[in-house]
Amino acid sequence: MTKPPLKGKKPKYVHAYQDRHGQPRVYYNKPGQKKIALRGPLYSEEFWVDYHKAVEGKEIVNEGAGAAKTISGTIDAIVAKWYLSADFVNSAPATQRNYKSVIEPFRKEHGSKTAANLKNVHINAILDKRALTSTAQAKNLGKRLSTMFKFAVEFGLVASNPMIGVKKVKHEVEHYEMWADDEIAAFRAFWKDGTPQRQALEILIYTGLRRSDVVRVGPQHLKDGFIKIRSQKTGVDLNIPVHPNLTDYLVVGDKRHLAFIVTAYGGSRSEKAFTNWLKEAATKAGLPDSRSPHGLRRAACRALAEAGCTVWEIMSITGHQSVKEVEGYVADVDQAKLAKSAIAKWAKA
Structure with a gap:
């Protein structure tokens, strides 16, 4: 990733202005290419994520869509921030889709809850309920939550990691049958x-x-x-x-x-x-x-x-x-x- 320029000097091909409603608009406008809308404000973390994707010719999908609308301190806010993290953004598209397919059902059910109130006993109950349907899904959810809450602790989004002390889900891996x-x-x-x-x-x-x-x-x-x-x-x-x-x-x-x-x-x-x-x-x-x-x-x-x-x-x-x-x-x-x-x-x- 290239080093961000000093504030005040816009990156190459970036056009930023306020529309008639006073809302900030930021675009990547390289000659000969379709103009691409970037998330603002200029120089924010969201801006840099979209900017570098535009430079590299990657499709911009707002992984943290709705981040600005989430309530601070909720699980929903942590998920949105995690989707914007360097580790998540730089992972392979297939990996991102896999992670989101596991996290989004959890987010839908628990996103509005206060993250600080989440304890390992709650995680154990959530995983145990999921394991009744599929131990594989429960194990995958546990892995993804561990990664996400490790990020949340490192970036000060929660004071303690609710995954510490969570029991491991027992799951026997079923391999596809090998051809003889x-x-x-x-x-x-x-x-x-x-x-x-x-x-x-x-x-x-x-x-x-x-x-x-x-x-x-x-x-x-x-x-x-x-x-x-x-x-x-x-x-x-x-x-x-x-x-x-x-x-x-x-x-x-x-x-x-x-x-x-x-x-x-x-x-x-x-x-x-x-x-x-x-x-x-x-x-x-x-x-x-x-x-x-x-x-x-x-x-x-x-x-x-x-x-x-x-x-x-x-x-x-x-x-x-x-x-x-x-x-x-x-x-x-x-x-x-x-x-x-x-x-x-x-x-x-």
Whole structure:
């Protein structure tokens, strides 16, 4: 983020004035581009958030919409301020959407309450009620509240953190079912080379990409023998060497589109549509209807582990940011294959 100029000297392309009603108006007005409204007042935190987004060409969505109308000291005010924080604004768009999907129901129910009155016993009751419906949702809410109230304490919005002493929600993580080797072979036998279904399977297996990245990856991401793409979910830059078995499948199905995987009409697929499409293809190949793109991502992790790759090497391919998550993915690798690989390395040494 560039250093803010001294007050009195407006940033480049910024136009500020008072309208006929005496209300301040601030715009980013770069020649040749559409004029963009920024939140004021000039030099405020909200202004700088919008200004830097405009400079970088990012869409401006007022994450803290309604912040000026919230009542100071309420939970609603803390949520609005958190949405404007550097940590939140600089996180990946997918992460922001995920966090807001968890926080907004909580905000709707408790936003008008005074934050100073919120204690750990209240949080325990809220999480316990949520856990009756879904332990996964309760656990996610607890994580997001911990992050938000840590911010609130650091910036003096509350005197104490109500999350201290909150009991942990017990939740068993349910992984998507991993594709077995014989299932992958059955899919390949049914969907021959040249079909988009086969192309999708090979890209998923030999890159380990998330579905959100698989639907975007195309020739523009190929450079010097690598697939170079920024993860939609985490914002991490991935550099994946092209596997020799993948080369023939990296062709564009429709020249009108930049992605490798497109619809029959040349359009891009959404994440959900892609998942449903691949699951339908797996079912037609005689596989269980639970076989999904994420299950192939797990299969890619397993294949890397069975090839003797370390957890860190696997993470460098898949873009995972949690060692524990990868370890969970490869917990059921073929022990015999690993043992054989280990002895082979030992004998060579």
